[in-house]
Amino acid sequence: MAREKTIQVTVNGRAFEKTVSVRRSLADFIREDLHYTGTHLGCEHGVCGACTVSMNGRSVRSCLTLAVQADGAEITTIEGLRNEDGTRHPIQQAFLEGFALQCGYCTPGFLITAIEFLEENPDPTEAEVREALSGNLCRCSGYQAIVDAVMSMSGKPAPENA
Amino acid sequence: MKPAWFDYHAPDNLEDALVLLGDAGIDGRVLAGGQSLMPMLNMRIVTPSVLVDINQIASLNSLQAGPDELRVGALVRHADLMRNPAVREGWPLLAEASNQIAHRTIRNRGTVCGSIAHNDPAAEHPSLLVTLDGTVVAASAGGRREIPAEDFFDGMMSTSLEPGEMVVEVRYPRPRKGACFGFAEFARRLGDFAIAGAAVMATMNGGVCEQARLTIIGMGDGPFRARAAETVLAGSTLDAVAITAAADEVRSAVDPGEDVHGSSSYRRHLAGVMTERALEQAMTRARGDGNG
Numbered sequence A: 001m002a003r004e005k006t007i008q009v010t011v012n013g014r015a016f017e018k019t020v021s022v023r024r025s026l027a028d029f030i031r032e033d034l035h036y037t038g039t040h041l042g043c044e045h046g047v048c049g050a051c052t053v054s055m056n057g058r059s060v061r062s063c064l065t066l067a068v069q070a071d072g073a074e075i076t077t078i079e080g081l082r083n084e085d086g087t088r089h090p091i092q093q094a095f096l097e098g099f100a101l102q103c104g105y106c107t108p109g110f111l112i113t114a115i116e117f118l119e120e121n122p123d124p125t126e127a128e129v130r131e132a133l134s135g136n137l138c139r140c141s142g143y144q145a146i147v148d149a150v151m152s153m154s155g156k157p158a159p160e161n162a
Numbered sequence B: 001m002k003p004a005w006f007d008y009h010a011p012d013n014l015e016d017a018l019v020l021l022g023d024a025g026i027d028g029r030v031l032a033g034g035q036s037l038m039p040m041l042n043m044r045i046v047t048p049s050v051l052v053d054i055n056q057i058a059s060l061n062s063l064q065a066g067p068d069e070l071r072v073g074a075l076v077r078h079a080d081l082m083r084n085p086a087v088r089e090g091w092p093l094l095a096e097a098s099n100q101i102a103h104r105t106i107r108n109r110g111t112v113c114g115s116i117a118h119n120d121p122a123a124e125h126p127s128l129l130v131t132l133d134g135t136v137v138a139a140s141a142g143g144r145r146e147i148p149a150e151d152f153f154d155g156m157m158s159t160s161l162e163p164g165e166m167v168v169e170v171r172y173p174r175p176r177k178g179a180c181f182g183f184a185e186f187a188r189r190l191g192d193f194a195i196a197g198a199a200v201m202a203t204m205n206g207g208v209c210e211q212a213r214l215t216i217i218g219m220g221d222g223p224f225r226a227r228a229a230e231t232v233l234a235g236s237t238l239d240a241v242a243i244t245a246a247a248d249e250v251r252s253a254v255d256p257g258e259d260v261h262g263s264s265s266y267r268r269h270l271a272g273v274m275t276e277r278a279l280e281q282a283m284t285r286a287r288g289d290g291n292g
């Protein structure tokens, strides 16, 4: 029967082995089977970016990835960003200090996307930041504070993680 | 939202994938980057009973730039293509236009061949393949065939692929010396599908355009090759008069449909403006180093 599969996935440094339905999305797997509920679902068709996680070092839409496709992968979600001593990741701190979130629903996706972007481009222009974040929608904070928070990381050493 | 049931296979070699696809026939689908298929599955716009995930087939993850052509295997992602130095150098049109496809997270997964097989009329890659005079390599359990770009695209979201057949590679000939490129598209938000776009390759010799290939994006039926405009451009110096005349030809040749993003006349207008912008880029480059 090709409708269930056992997969091994490392999420935020922890190894899991689970049997999943082949039609389960990675997002539902992370939220409902592993209980990392910080990964959010907005649209479930790739448009809003709320479900963005890092898979093998690249940001992906977890609503457009099947859980079975993550077999063998290393995944980082919002829960994996904080430092080992419990302090915030520098970009989480920047979002906090810059009031770059209101309800916070969109924030996990923004952070995962921004971390990948800053690794590639540690000293971006505002236009580059806007382009990089264009796939993430926020319905309440407005974008300026988010763009400013990411810009405030500009020129700082690339944050470790994800 | 949840896809309807399907049987899932993730073979690690092409032969097995082709057998699975052949057995499934019209009930089977290839899963590549999933950036178009997964939304359609989640919304149950399509309900295939067999999914053949090709992501484990290492041989398809191959990007080769040779002296004569560029070969892009079925697992090459948009992000891989646009970052590849040989592509940026030899096929700058592909690298530049890829930057306008969706958003970074989607470019990390979506594939060039998937975009070509999907043939969304607003997508960039089908038109780029036509502009660059490329070829699709299709395979099935029964064998392989090469299909020139213009025979491959067959109306909106439709191609000449047969059931059981898949795209294993697309090929782009190396542009001739003196080839200059331009690309322009309009979308309301960064990363959205284009409402209209234009891609051009103009081959210059001594300041004169010997041949131009111009393709319009977003007109409803897949890539639209603007042949009348190409005729106007050939023999010109890509001067302002020729560019305006070419844009006029495009406006009268296209027949875009109407949807929530724009009326037919708005799309027609944009097709002309995008043509002008793409040609102006090509012209600037022709007068610069004649390269790129």
Ligand SMILES: Cc1cc2nc3c(=O)[nH]c(=O)nc-3n(C[C@H](O)[C@H](O)[C@H](O)COP(=O)(O)OP(=O)(O)OC[C@H]3O[C@@H](n4cnc5c(N)ncnc54)[C@H](O)[C@@H]3O)c2cc1C
Pocket: A045, A046, A047, B029, B030, B031, B032, B033, B034, B035, B036, B037, B038, B039, B074, B100, B101, B102, B103, B106, B109, B110, B111, B112, B113, B114, B115, B117, B118, B120, B122, B123, B124, B125, B165, B166, B167, B168, B191, B192, B193, B194
């Ligand atoms: C929010 C959002 C915005 C987007 N914006 C754009 C945009 O601006 N421009 C753009 O061009 N695209 C855009 N896309 C689509 C994206 O580029 C996809 O990557 C692309 O259309 C399909 O590639 P894929 O590898 O993801 O294919 P999949 O989603 O895996 O497959 C798409 C279809 O093609 C078939 N298929 C895939 N690969 C093959 C193959 N090798 N042989 C035969 N059939 C195959 C599948 O069976 C399916 O029917 C967007 C997507 C999203 C979610």
Ligand code: FES
Pocket: A040, A041, A042, A043, A044, A045, A046, A047, A048, A049, A050, A051, A052, A061, A062, A063, A064
């Ligand atoms: S929930 Fe995945 S992009 Fe919106």
Ligand code: FES
Pocket: A100, A101, A102, A103, A104, A105, A106, A107, A137, A138, A139, A140, A141
């Ligand atoms: S902070 Fe509420 S959606 Fe962005």
